[in-house]
Amino acid sequence: MGDSRDAKRVRNRLMLPYLDAELPLNLDLSRRDMLKIAGYGSLAAFIAACGGGGTTTTSITAKGGTMSLGSYNTDPNSKKGTQAIVDAFTAANGGTKVKVNTVDHGTFQNQISSYLQGTPEDAFTWFSGHRMRFFADKGLATSIDDVWDAVKSNYTEGFAASIKGNDGHAYAIPTDYYPWAVFYRKDVWAQHSYTVPTTWDAFKTLCVQMKKDGLTPIAFADKDGWPAQGTFDILNLRLNGYDFHTELLTGKQKWTDPRVTAVYKKWSEITPYYSQAFAGLTWEQGADQLLRKTAGMYLLGLFVSDEFKASGSQADLDQLDFFPFPDLGTQYDAEKALDAPIDVYMLTKKSPTLSANRAQANAFLEFVAKGSTQVLYWQNAPGSIPTANDADTSQYPALTKKAVQIVSNAKRITQYFDRDSRPDYSGPNGMQGFLLKFLSNPSQDTTSLQGQMQSFWDSLPPE
Amino acid sequence: MANTTPSVAPARARDASEAGAFAATRRRRRYTLLTRHDKILIALMVGVPLTLDLLLIWGPTLASVFLSFTNWDGIGPVTGDNFIGFKNYQLLISGRYTLFWPAFTHNLIWLAWLTFIATPLGMLFAVLLDREIRGTRIYQSVFFLPVVLSLVVVGFIWELQYAPTEGFINNAFGLVKSGKLIDWLGNPRINLFAVLVAASWRHIGYIMILYLAGLKSVDPSLREAARVDGATELQTFFRVVLPVMAPINVIIVVVTAIEALRAFDIAFIINQGKNGLELLSILITNNSTSEASLVGFGSAIAVILLVISLGPIILFLSRTMRTTA
Numbered sequence: 001m002g003d004s005r006d007a008k009r010v011r012n013r014l015m016l017p018y019l020d021a022e023l024p025l026n027l028d029l030s031r032r033d034m035l036k037i038a039g040y041g042s043l044a045a046f047i048a049a050c051g052g053g054g055t056t057t058t059s060i061t062a063k064g065g066t067m068s069l070g071s072y073n074t075d076p077n078s079k080k081g082t083q084a085i086v087d088a089f090t091a092a093n094g095g096t097k098v099k100v101n102t103v104d105h106g107t108f109q110n111q112i113s114s115y116l117q118g119t120p121e122d123a124f125t126w127f128s129g130h131r132m133r134f135f136a137d138k139g140l141a142t143s144i145d146d147v148w149d150a151v152k153s154n155y156t157e158g159f160a161a162s163i164k165g166n167d168g169h170a171y172a173i174p175t176d177y178y179p180w181a182v183f184y185r186k187d188v189w190a191q192h193s194y195t196v197p198t199t200w201d202a203f204k205t206l207c208v209q210m211k212k213d214g215l216t217p218i219a220f221a222d223k224d225g226w227p228a229q230g231t232f233d234i235l236n237l238r239l240n241g242y243d244f245h246t247e248l249l250t251g252k253q254k255w256t257d258p259r260v261t262a263v264y265k266k267w268s269e270i271t272p273y274y275s276q277a278f279a280g281l282t283w284e285q286g287a288d289q290l291l292r293k294t295a296g297m298y299l300l301g302l303f304v305s306d307e308f309k310a311s312g313s314q315a316d317l318d319q320l321d322f323f324p325f326p327d328l329g330t331q332y333d334a335e336k337a338l339d340a341p342i343d344v345y346m347l348t349k350k351s352p353t354l355s356a357n358r359a360q361a362n363a364f365l366e367f368v369a370k371g372s373t374q375v376l377y378w379q380n381a382p383g384s385i386p387t388a389n390d391a392d393t394s395q396y397p398a399l400t401k402k403a404v405q406i407v408s409n410a411k412r413i414t415q416y417f418d419r420d421s422r423p424d425y426s427g428p429n430g431m432q433g434f435l436l437k438f439l440s441n442p443s444q445d446t447t448s449l450q451g452q453m454q455s456f457w458d459s460l461p462p463e
Numbered sequence: 464m465a466n467t468t469p470s471v472a473p474a475r476a477r478d479a480s481e482a483g484a485f486a487a488t489r490r491r492r493r494y495t496l497l498t499r500h501d502k503i504l505i506a507l508m509v510g511v512p513l514t515l516d517l518l519l520i521w522g523p524t525l526a527s528v529f530l531s532f533t534n535w536d537g538i539g540p541v542t543g544d545n546f547i548g549f550k551n552y553q554l555l556i557s558g559r560y561t562l563f564w565p566a567f568t569h570n571l572i573w574l575a576w577l578t579f580i581a582t583p584l585g586m587l588f589a590v591l592l593d594r595e596i597r598g599t600r601i602y603q604s605v606f607f608l609p610v611v612l613s614l615v616v617v618g619f620i621w622e623l624q625y626a627p628t629e630g631f632i633n634n635a636f637g638l639v640k641s642g643k644l645i646d647w648l649g650n651p652r653i654n655l656f657a658v659l660v661a662a663s664w665r666h667i668g669y670i671m672i673l674y675l676a677g678l679k680s681v682d683p684s685l686r687e688a689a690r691v692d693g694a695t696e697l698q699t700f701f702r703v704v705l706p707v708m709a710p711i712n713v714i715i716v717v718v719t720a721i722e723a724l725r726a727f728d729i730a731f732i733i734n735q736g737k738n739g740l741e742l743l744s745i746l747i748t749n750n751s752t753s754e755a756s757l758v759g760f761g762s763a764i765a766v767i768l769l770v771i772s773l774g775p776i777i778l779f780l781s782r783t784m785r786t787t788a
Contacts, residue, residue: 429755440738
């Protein structure tokens with residue numbers, strides 16, 4: 001689960017017990033929205049387009065005063081980034097005092113429904129897509145059409161679609177996103193003169209070669225359960241296409257479908273090249289294998305660069321590069337689909353102070369919609385790419401530019417398994433466990449596993 | 464007695480005068496040793512805990528039972544549409560929810576492990592330490608130390624031991640160098656036992672200290688008498704000490720059962736209870752308090768766990784009642 005990366009990091013370092021499950025979502029309608037995003041072709045349009053002026057202050061905002069923010073950014077880098085944003089906002093908005101309540105990422109996620117039903121802060125950090133729409137539908141988020149009207153010129157249509165609730169109103173300000181791709185170290189590859197594989201066969205040949213050269217070809221770490229979903233996503237997207245993938249994740253296709261069997265079969269061709277004992281490794285330990293040059297490749301989100309940055313060595317970060325997952329020789333290769341989750345800021349509904357602070361909260365949302373604000377955050381957490389058109393891309397290093405590029409090239413974008421599917425299905429109870437079961441013996445006949453997956457899906461209550 | 468009484472003595476005096484004044488009516492009343500003051504005191508002493516008990520224990524329990532017949536997702540009120548009868552239970556028992564029976568089995572394995580390995584070890588340590596060997600206090604502290612730690616910390620410590628590439632165990636046995644890593648926590652065939660070792664590390668100390676306290680209270684003259692009668696060490700323990708310790712033994716049994724049923728923390732810390740570490744308590748958490756928010760379904764699992772837990776609770780209560788009687 002890309003979006004839980006902070007949670008994972010904190011949990012694995014401080015060992016706090018947190019869950020990883022998701023929210024129940026109204027998929028019927030949100031699926032339509034997903035298709036709507038796809039209808040815009042790709043994120044290319046909104047990233048490539050250059051926006052002008054950014055935001056204009058209107059009467060819906062106010063200077064001074066106070067407001068509060070519930071934040072799940074507990075990872076040191078993202079926490080610093082959030083604080084930088086808040087400080088800049090206070091300075092820019094006539095000294096508005098922002099009370100930030102930072103809650104561990106995993107806890108925040110797990111308790112989100114009781115949080116939003118209790119006495120939450122005025123604004124909060126969250127994810128776009130189904131999980132946002134779910135709370136909008138439940139009446140636990142405030143629509144922000146007024147703010148959105150003021151800032152929408154700074155966003156392309158793809159982002160605009162990603163923050164619309166099922167009722168057509170705007171509910172969030174998208175602030176950053178990150179793609180999933182295959183990461184590698186340039187120096188290691190240069191040393192062995194590897195070239196980027198564009199086909200499945202070339203990819204496997206490379207794995208064989210890396211194994212010969214004493215490397216773990218593919219770093220893989222699935223103790224947390226969610227990282228394997230990234231591989232499932234990309235294989236299913238490449239083999240069976242975006243439409244099947246989204247339908248499968250929302251129950252319109254069956255898990256017993258032979259196309260799912262094909263995904264597992266394809267997957268089993270690369271599992272021999274995975275890290276040893278991967279079911280006991282955290283994603284950070286997987287990243288360390290790449291960092292320490294013991295592994296050749298790593299399929300993960302751009303947030304792997306945060307781990308490189310955390311190592312404290314700019315030289316290491318400079319060596320990090322990636323390529324899009326290779327083509328599998330199907331008609332769906334042309335979609336160039338990939339996971340690129342979007343993070344957002346939203347307003348709560350039940351905050352006791354929101355009515356008094358609404359104008360300040362609006363001002364804050366407008367502020368985070370600015371490219372300059374998002375760049376400030378990105379400077380602290382380089383794995384999070386700004387979403388605003390007026391973000392100053394000139395300071396992007398090659399890695400970020402390339403990340404923007406591959407997302408632009410993608411004709412279909414997904415959010416990630418656990419943002420695109422039901423939370424009760426994608427969590428440790430469900431998909432995480434199923435994938436671990438598959439990975440414990442990849443060459444197995446997956447018929448009974450797929451039967452279990454379908455029967456689990458069928459057992460879930462109506463959404 | 465409407466007035467608050469400054470102390471007990473004047474109250475008694477007043478009661479006495481009342482008794483004199485109403486001697487005639489009193490004769491017709493049911494005979495009682497309790498004064499009104501006593502009655503109020505008793506009402507308070509019973510009433511307050513009873514209210515708290517009803518409010519904090521029976522309330523949530525009944526609410527869980529109630530919710531277990533619904534598919535409530537934790538948002539908004541429970542409406543008639545939420546009632547789905549016994550569906551949750553059917554789903555669990557039928558095995559269509561594939562994690563329930565594995566979790567149930569894991570709890571049983573947990574119970575068996577604690578009962579036959581960890582608890583006897585703890586008792587053995589207690590008996591050994593009771594023999595006043597040199598440095599017994601140091602040993603006691605060493606074995607008891609893990610009990611002081613929270614299970615979260617215990618989980619963390621053992622995760623460091625078991626980590627595949629960085630962990631102590633794989634490194635100490637040279638498995639990292641030879642490239643034959645054992646995935647202690649990731650391999651579903653062995654991770655439950657790896658976790659049980661960690662849990663025992665703490666459980667042994669706990670049982671040891673409980674048992675040691677019991678042993679200290681055994682009258683030394685009993686052992687002396689046994690020795691005089693020519694009993695061996697083993698005979699003394701099994702024929703004399705163990706029967707005398709019956710109340711402690713019941714506590715040990717109950718504690719072991721409860722520890723096995725409420726097993727949660729370590730497995731949860733390690734991987735949120737998936738991939739071979741499923742436990743009933745974790746299923747409850749993963750379903751009802753997580754983002755998944757299947758409150759109704761989680762409640763059904765909780766009710767089943769409650770029913771199972773009633774076994775040792777009833778055993779404990781019946782034994783305590785009998786001994787006090």
